[in-house]
Amino acid sequence: EDRKEYLDTCAYAGEILLSHLQHVIHYEQLIQNQSQFVRVVTHDLRTPLTSMLGFTSMLESPQVGELNERQAYYVTKILSGINQITKLVENIQDAGRYDPETGFYELDRTFTDVMELVDRTVSSYLVPAEKQNIKLQAACADNLPIMNVDVGMLDRALTNLVDNAIKYVPDGGTVTVGADVRDQHVVIWVQDNGYGISEENLTKLFQRHFRIRRREHKRVKGSGLGLFIVRSVAIRHGGDAWVESIEGEGSTFYFKIPLKGENLLSYEGTLPVD
Numbered sequence: 001e002d003r004k005e006y007l008d009t010c011a012y013a014g015e016i017l018l019s020h021l022q023h024v025i026h027y028e029q030l031i032q033n034q035s036q037f038v039r040v041v042t043h044d045l046r047t048p049l050t051s052m053l054g055f056t057s058m059l060e061s062p063q064v065g066e067l068n069e070r071q072a073y074y075v076t077k078i079l080s081g082i083n084q085i086t087k088l089v090e091n092i093q094d095a096g097r098y099d100p101e102t103g104f105y106e107l108d109r110t111f112t113d114v115m116e117l118v119d120r121t122v123s124s125y126l127v128p129a130e131k132q133n134i135k136l137q138a139a140c141a142d143n144l145p146i147m148n149v150d151v152g153m154l155d156r157a158l159t160n161l162v163d164n165a166i167k168y169v170p171d172g173g174t175v176t177v178g179a180d181v182r183d184q185h186v187v188i189w190v191q192d193n194g195y196g197i198s199e200e201n202l203t204k205l206f207q208r209h210f211r212i213r214r215r216e217h218k219r220v221k222g223s224g225l226g227l228f229i230v231r232s233v234a235i236r237h238g239g240d241a242w243v244e245s246i247e248g249e250g251s252t253f254y255f256k257i258p259l260k261g262e263n264l265l266s267y268e269g270t271l272p273v274d
């Protein structure tokens, strides 16, 4: 009698489990199809974007002929739109790949001079910064190591931070990008004297798709993926990212990468100092 009851209960529990599992499989498939869809679409978007960027840039070259003031203004607007879409597409691609929870992205490690990385990003933002009358400067310590890291990922993280600083700092502001060694970590930071961030938002800032709505930010479009990627990149290298900010005074975003293990593999524990 007892045995039969146990068996019935077991069979019933099994049925429930099976039906839950079927749901899980169903949703898993939906998610996979969705991310496959996002992968294909973002990949396919890149080809026309690249050609739009190329041809629109050519309009600015003297061989094509002089543009009048209004035409030149329209070209600048189109270029800025193309750049915005390109950055969004790249961030969507990277958010999927770099997510420590879902991404299976293998780190593509190469020896990377941290100082060069900072200088490269700063140089590529000098023109956009100047257009907004923002002073952009580098402030690297002189004992920076050469690390064995995924330079593409680090480039993206630092680019997102500098891009944000330029986006969210009012005209006439100052943005400083620096790197130094603290506590067996390389710390890369981007400091601005912009609007700052309220205490309640500080902790949520690095979450996927989190954005702050404030009047001053209205003209800025974004996906809320930038800082999520920054933190994911740091975590994939064994580090972390965080922010310190005072509202009305400015913010400093940091990301740190530990100076050990694979991040330095070829140097057998001795830090290369110049």
Ligand code: ADP
Pocket (backbone or CB within 6 Å): 160, 164, 165, 168, 169, 192, 194, 195, 196, 197, 205, 210, 211, 212, 213, 217, 221, 222, 223, 224, 225, 226, 227, 228, 251
């Ligand atoms: P997005 O820029 O696409 O909104 P991010 O993840 O890069 O996404 O940033 C999330 C939010 O953090 C932004 O919406 C913005 O409000 C805030 N933020 C980022 N950087 C700064 C900064 N330097 N100063 C003030 N607010 C910032």
